[in-house]
Amino acid sequence: MNHGHTPLLSVSALSKRYPGVVALNGVDLTADAGEVHALVGANGAGKSTLMNLLSGAQSPSGGEIRIAGQSMQFAGPSAAQEQGIATVYQEFSLVPQLSVSRNIYLGREPKGALGLIDGRALRTQTIALLERFGLKLDPDAEVSTLSVAEQQLVEIARALSFEGRILILDEPTAVLSLAEQENLFAIIRQLRRDGMLILYVSHYLKEVLAIADQVTVLRDGEKIATRLTKGLTVDALVETMTGASGAFDKAAAPRTMRDEPPYLVSYQADTGTSTLTLAAGEIVGVAGLVGSGRTTFAKALTGNPLPTAIADIRRAGESFRFASPRAAMREGFVYITEDRKRDGIFTELDIVANATASALNRLGRGPLRDVRREKAAASDMLTRLRLVASSLGAPIGKLSGGNQQKVLIGRALLTEPRVLVCDEPTRGIDVGAKAEIHEILRDLAASGVAILVVSSETEELLALAHRIVVMHERCFVAEMPVEEADDMRILLAASGGAEVMEKNNGN
Amino acid sequence: MALARGCARLDLESTGVWLLLAGAVLAAAVTIPTFRDPANLVNVLRQSSVLGILAIGQTFVIAAGMLDLSIGMLTGLVVVLACWLLEADPSIAYTLAVAAMMILLGASVGLVNGTLVNRLKLHPLILTFGMLSILQGLIFTFTDRSVGSASPLLQSIANDSLWGIPLSTILLAVVLVLSHLAFTRTRFGYHLVAAGGNPESARRAGINVAAIRLACFVISGAFAGLAGLLLAGRLGTGYPLAGSGLELDAIVAVVLGGTALAGGRGSVVRSIAGVLALAIISNVLNLLGVSAFVQMFVKGLIVVVAILVNQPRRENP
Numbered sequence: 001m002n003h004g005h006t007p008l009l010s011v012s013a014l015s016k017r018y019p020g021v022v023a024l025n026g027v028d029l030t031a032d033a034g035e036v037h038a039l040v041g042a043n044g045a046g047k048s049t050l051m052n053l054l055s056g057a058q059s060p061s062g063g064e065i066r067i068a069g070q071s072m073q074f075a076g077p078s079a080a081q082e083q084g085i086a087t088v089y090q091e092f093s094l095v096p097q098l099s100v101s102r103n104i105y106l107g108r109e110p111k112g113a114l115g116l117i118d119g120r121a122l123r124t125q126t127i128a129l130l131e132r133f134g135l136k137l138d139p140d141a142e143v144s145t146l147s148v149a150e151q152q153l154v155e156i157a158r159a160l161s162f163e164g165r166i167l168i169l170d171e172p173t174a175v176l177s178l179a180e181q182e183n184l185f186a187i188i189r190q191l192r193r194d195g196m197l198i199l200y201v202s203h204y205l206k207e208v209l210a211i212a213d214q215v216t217v218l219r220d221g222e223k224i225a226t227r228l229t230k231g232l233t234v235d236a237l238v239e240t241m242t243g244a245s246g247a248f249d250k251a252a253a254p255r256t257m258r259d260e261p262p263y264l265v266s267y268q269a270d271t272g273t274s275t276l277t278l279a280a281g282e283i284v285g286v287a288g289l290v291g292s293g294r295t296t297f298a299k300a301l302t303g304n305p306l307p308t309a310i311a312d313i314r315r316a317g318e319s320f321r322f323a324s325p326r327a328a329m330r331e332g333f334v335y336i337t338e339d340r341k342r343d344g345i346f347t348e349l350d351i352v353a354n355a356t357a358s359a360l361n362r363l364g365r366g367p368l369r370d371v372r373r374e375k376a377a378a379s380d381m382l383t384r385l386r387l388v389a390s391s392l393g394a395p396i397g398k399l400s401g402g403n404q405q406k407v408l409i410g411r412a413l414l415t416e417p418r419v420l421v422c423d424e425p426t427r428g429i430d431v432g433a434k435a436e437i438h439e440i441l442r443d444l445a446a447s448g449v450a451i452l453v454v455s456s457e458t459e460e461l462l463a464l465a466h467r468i469v470v471m472h473e474r475c476f477v478a479e480m481p482v483e484e485a486d487d488m489r490i491l492l493a494a495s496g497g498a499e500v501m502e503k504n505n506g507n
Numbered sequence: 508m509a510l511a512r513g514c515a516r517l518d519l520e521s522t523g524v525w526l527l528l529a530g531a532v533l534a535a536a537v538t539i540p541t542f543r544d545p546a547n548l549v550n551v552l553r554q555s556s557v558l559g560i561l562a563i564g565q566t567f568v569i570a571a572g573m574l575d576l577s578i579g580m581l582t583g584l585v586v587v588l589a590c591w592l593l594e595a596d597p598s599i600a601y602t603l604a605v606a607a608m609m610i611l612l613g614a615s616v617g618l619v620n621g622t623l624v625n626r627l628k629l630h631p632l633i634l635t636f637g638m639l640s641i642l643q644g645l646i647f648t649f650t651d652r653s654v655g656s657a658s659p660l661l662q663s664i665a666n667d668s669l670w671g672i673p674l675s676t677i678l679l680a681v682v683l684v685l686s687h688l689a690f691t692r693t694r695f696g697y698h699l700v701a702a703g704g705n706p707e708s709a710r711r712a713g714i715n716v717a718a719i720r721l722a723c724f725v726i727s728g729a730f731a732g733l734a735g736l737l738l739a740g741r742l743g744t745g746y747p748l749a750g751s752g753l754e755l756d757a758i759v760a761v762v763l764g765g766t767a768l769a770g771g772r773g774s775v776v777r778s779i780a781g782v783l784a785l786a787i788i789s790n791v792l793n794l795l796g797v798s799a800f801v802q803m804f805v806k807g808l809i810v811v812v813a814i815l816v817n818q819p820r821r822e823n824p
Contacts, residue, residue, distance in 0.1 A: 304711075329713040343707035348771040349700065357701055357712040360694045367693050411712065 006069040008033040008197050009054075009166060014063035016049050023049040025221045026063065031197050031214070033165065036188060038200045038212035038229070041241055045218040045430075047201050048170075054199070055087040055168055056080030067166070086159030087168040090175075092151055096144035100137050101126035104158045129161055134190055149180035156187070167191065168199045173207055177289050178491070185211050205234045206459075217241055234459070241431055261316045263419065263450065267297055269474035270308040276469060276476055278419055278450040283441065285465030285482075286454045287490045293474035294454045295338060298421045301452070302335035303328030309474070329358060332418030336408050338427060338454070340401070344408050347397040351389060352378040354396045354407050359414035381410040385440055402433025409440060420444065421452045426460060438464050458487050470494050523816055524764045524777050528784040535791045542794060549673055553666070555779075555786040556675035557582070557738045561757040562764075562778045563686045564730030567723045569761050570690075572703035572770025573624065573631035575724060576754050578731040580642035581616055583750025585609045585735025587646055590655035590745030597658035606661075610732040616642070617728025621721035639754070646747050654745040665740025675737055679779075682730070686775045695722065704771025759806065760785055763813045785809075 009031045016024040024046045031037040041047045052058040054065065056074030065072045067083055074080040077087070094103050101122050102109070110125060112118030126139040135153050143151060152172065159167055169188075173181045188198055188211060202208050208215055209229050216226040217240045224240055262279035278284060288294045293309070300311040303322035313320045313333075322328035325335065337344040346354055355378040356363060363374050379392060385406045389399060396404055405425065412420055422441065426434040441464060445451050455461050461468050461482075468485045470478040470493035478493035535542040542548075561578055568575040592605050620638055624631050657665075664674050690696040702709040702716045710716050738749055762768060763784060764777030785806070792802045 325711050326713045326715060335711065337708075337711060343705070343711050346701050346704045346708055346771065348704045348767070353697065353701070357697075357709070357714070360697060364694055367695060369692055369694055369697060371692075415713070 005032075007031065008068055009199075010066040010069075011054075012064050012066075014050070014053060014065065015061050016046075016053060016058065017061045022221050024053070024060075027218070027221075027223045029216055029223065029226070031199065033195045033197050034192055035214065036192055036198045036200055036212045038202060038208040038215040039218065040202065040205065040208055040215055040237065041218035045241070046221040047218055049221070050218065051087070051168055051170060051199070051201055054080070054166075055085060057087075081162045081164065084162070084164040085166045085168065086162050086164040088152070088155045088159050088170065088172065090171045092155050094143045094151060094154060097142065099140050099142055100146075100154050100157075101139040103143055103154055104129065104161050106158075108161075126157075129157060133157070133160055134187065147180075148175045149177070149183070152176070152184070153187075160191075164196075166197045166199065168201070170201045171203065172200070173202065173204060178494075181207070204457075205237050209234065209237070238431060260448075264314045265301060266312045266314070267300065267476070268310045268312070269293060269297075271474045274476040276479075278452060280418070280448045280450050281445055282467065283445045283451045283453060283465045285461035285468040286452060286471060287458060287461055287468055287494055288471035289494050292471040292494065294471050295423055296474070297471065298335060298423050298452065298454050301328075301419075302333045302421050304335070329415055329417075332416070333421070334358075334412040334415055334417040334419070335421045336405075336412050336423060336425060338423035340404050340408060345396050345404055347395065349396065351382070351387075351392045351394060351396050351399070351407055355381060355410045356414060358411050362414070362416075377414060378410070381414055382406065385410055385413075386436060400430075400433070402429040402437070405429055405433070405437060406440075409437070413444070417449060419450045419452065421454070423454045424456065425453060426455075426457075434460075458490055461490070462486070521765050521774070521777070523813075524780045524784060527763065528780050528787070531784050531787040531791070535787055535794075539791060539794050542791065545671075547790070547794075549668065549671070551783075551786050551790050552676045553673040553741075554790075555782050556673070556679040557734045557741070558753065558756055558760065558786070559679045559779050559782045560682055560730050560734040560737065561753055562760040562782050563682055563775045564727035564734075565754075565757040565761050566764070566766055566773050566775045566778045567686070567690075567699065568631070568727045569758070569766050569768060570703050570770055570773030571699050571719060571723045572706065573720065573723065574635065574758070574768075575617075575620065575727045576632065576635040577616065577620060577638035577642060578727055578734075578757065579750045579752055579754035580639045580646065581613055581728060581731040581750065582735040582738060582753055583747065584642050584646050585613065585732050586739045586742065586749040587650060587654060587745040587747055588612070589661070589736055589739045590653075590657050591650075592655070593658040593661070594655035597656075597660075599658075599660050602658040602660040605658075606736050609736055610729050613732025613735070614725050614729040616731075617724040617726065618721070620728065621724035624720055624724070625717045643751075650745070650747055653747070656744050657739045657742070661736060661740035662743060663740070665737050675741075678733075678737070682733070683775060683779055690773070690775055695719070699723065700771055700773065702770075703767075703773070756785070759810050759813075762810065768814070 007030045009029070011027060011029040014024060014027045015022070027046070027050060039047050039050060049058070053060050056077045056079050059074065067085070072083055074083070095106065098106070104126055105122060109117040110121040112121070123139055130137055130139065135157050137150060137153055137157065143154060146154070152175065172184060176184060191198060200208065200212055209232060212229050214226055215229050215232070215237070217224040217237070219241060260280045262277045265276045265278060267274055267276065276284070286294050286297070296306065296309045297311070300306065300309040301313070303325040305311065305323070310321065320331055322331070322333065328334070346357065352375055356374045359377070360369060360374070363377055364370050375392065382392070387403055387406045387410070389403060396407060399407070425441065426437055429437065441451055441453065453461065453464055462485060465482050467479065467481055468490065469476045470490055472494055480489065561582065564578060565575060589605055589609050593602060616638065620635055623629060623634055664678065667674050669677065698709065698714045698719050701712070701714055702719045706716050735750070739745065742749055760781035761778045763781030764774060766773035766778060788805065788809070789802060792805065
């Protein structure tokens with residue numbers, strides 16, 4: 001990054017306009033070989049657009065991309081690849097039935113006699129590539145048999161096989177466990193040493209600070225700042241992203257004590273039985289690594305049990321074991337899904353219908369609907385949740401992720417729940433809406449609802465919960481009041497008490 | 508694709524069938540004088556009532572994300588059984604008893620369909636195709652030629668008019684109004700489109716998806732029973748092939764009406780518009796003397812275009 005030297009990647013006044021929308025507006029960016037450069041921003045800030053322009057998936061409306069001083073115009077992703085920019089997207093594009101080596105060189109297989117694929121050459125080539133970058137993969141394994149982390153390595157190997165100089169990684173750790181993440185970071189550091197430029201797009205700010213040398217913050221399609229990560233904090237980064245401080249309230253709201261007896265939950269998993277209490281007015285955070293069984297527990301608690309995941313609930317002489325979400329809902333146990341598209345929203349239906357889906361029997365007379373009352377109830381609830389929408393008659397698919405989530409929370413609240421189970425309540429939601437949803441959950445707890453929050457983001461749990469339980473191998477292994485909880489304690493418990501690898505920035 | 512996208516912008520899903528219907532009526536009225544003859548129009552209405560009732564039943568099933576292929580043969584079975592039973596005693600009282608029995612029979616077949624779909628987790632297409640075959644087998648085991656005769660009451664309902672409006676059309680209108688209210692004004696109607704649009708979301712939202720599915724098949728079956736009685740009255744005798752192919756015509760009408768084949772959306776009123784459009788097109792082709800085979804070809808084209816317009820499309824974020 002010294003003066004007089006041409007940077008590897010230099011972007012100037014880059015813009016992308018769609019009819020009615022400016023997705024990216026005059027962005028300048030410089031990054032050099034041997035650097036990990038992160039791109040961060042709230043949803044809709046323009047990260048994906050910038051990434052798509054650089055990878056050739058879209059063409060800019062204005063501005064210029066220069067690689068090693070040369071102006072580039074990409075006709076498509078393959079043109080960008082030829083110029084040395086390879087991209088690993090969040091969603092993989094592998095052929096599951098083919099082997100690792102076939103996937104890496106798909107469409108570029110070495111040909112032998114009669115134009116057939118030369119299997120031996122392909123294998124040698126793959127082994128050489130994997131060894132060069134220290135990727136531990138079996139070239140002959142069928143991709144469908146690999147773990148997600150291994151599949152990601154195949155994608156990375158494929159990107160590296162183009163002999164590129166720039167590697168774009170889109171939310172690479174979203175699917176990885178902690179150990180797998182460390183492995184990925186080791187590979188990224190190795191690539192940096194080899195003189196590659198890595199553009200790292202991520203929501204996870206802590207990781208960004210751990211792995212990147214510089215970070216560029218985008219907001220509303222414009223570049224706000226490029227900073228060195230050294231000395232930068234998550235809070236400062238969030239402040240830059242939102243333009244406002246305090247998106248995460250550190251101090252959890254004080255707990256409102258209630259006289260009602262708590263629910264005692266006894267959870268039977270294949271690895272054993274463990275217990276948990278849930279009290280009215282309390283927010284309990286459930287932490288754990290991917291695969292620790294948090295979602296399975298949350299579902300079992302709300303009427304989606306598996307033979308190996310059964311939740312027995314007792315309170316004041318009553319006991320329940322719910323066989324369906326309907327049964328759970330009758331007792332006031334409501335689950336808000338982590339996957340809105342798959343099992344949350346009804347894309348075809350409007351906002352009112354989505355909000356009232358669980359509460360029609362309360363709002364109607366007998367089997368008949370009372371459409372006016374439904375509208376009023378939905379409108380009241382969504383105003384309370386500060387939902388911004390042009391019209392409640394609009395299909396829910398047109399709303400942003402944060403607003404869809406508010407509608408789902410509204411749906412749950414209209415059933416007047418006693419226990420609300422939120423699975424990843426702010427996944428894929430921008431920072432502003434996130435803070436609002438936290439506020440909503442706090443208010444609910446204050447009004448006497450028992451809330452269980454499952455989240456992969458420790459910051460979220462620390463900001464929201466009164467008490468944190470940690471899951472490991474489908475059991476609760478630790479429980480701590482939030483005042484005594486911190487990242488390290490949670491990670492330690494979540495990893496089964498093993499040494500937690502220190503993430504560090506240097507090498 | 509560009510065509511489909513352009514059409515989507517006009518929201519052809521909900522207006523397309525009305526455009527088609529208006530176009531068909533206009534074109535027919537302008538070009539063929541005999542079409543405007545009131546007797547011909549009444550005839551078109553009368554011909555539409557059997558298919559109309561079937562299409563309404565099918566709309567429930569399709570909006571709930573399923574398909575019922577058994578209704579054609581079920582209608583045929585009711586035609587044969589009703590005529591056979593009524594030959595001995597064509598009295599009004601007995602006719603009413605038989606009518607109740609036939610509707611109950613249809614509902615029972617629906618109950619079996621729905622129960623098996625829920626219990627065995629079979630795809631409704633496969634299951635009801637099996638049911639189609641079973642019913643066909645039953646009919647032909649029973650008889651391979653026309654049997655019995657419809658009672659005067661059935662014949663009168665199917666063929667007579669009140670103040671110039673066919674009784675069968677009045678019956679269809681009653682079924683239509685009740686079904687439309689069920690769709691738009693009852694909890695069942697809402698839960699139905701929710702379960703059709705995303706069954707897992709619906710289950711999680713506390714909706715009893717299995718009960719909804721069962722109810723849809725029962726409705727579809729009962730309506731097939733009713734349609735069978737009407738068809739018996741029109742034919743006057745128990746013709747064993749009477750119902751073949753009706754299930755496909757009903758599906759075509761429903762799709763023309765913009766009900767999503769994947770479920771989650773539907774309107775019985777538009778299904779009836781689809782039925783009328785099909786009936787008018789077929790009437791016009793008949794008046795023009797077009798052969799039955801060419802008519803099949805035309806119907807096929809209409810279906811393909813309807814599905815092209817109706818296919819699910821990706822929303823741009």
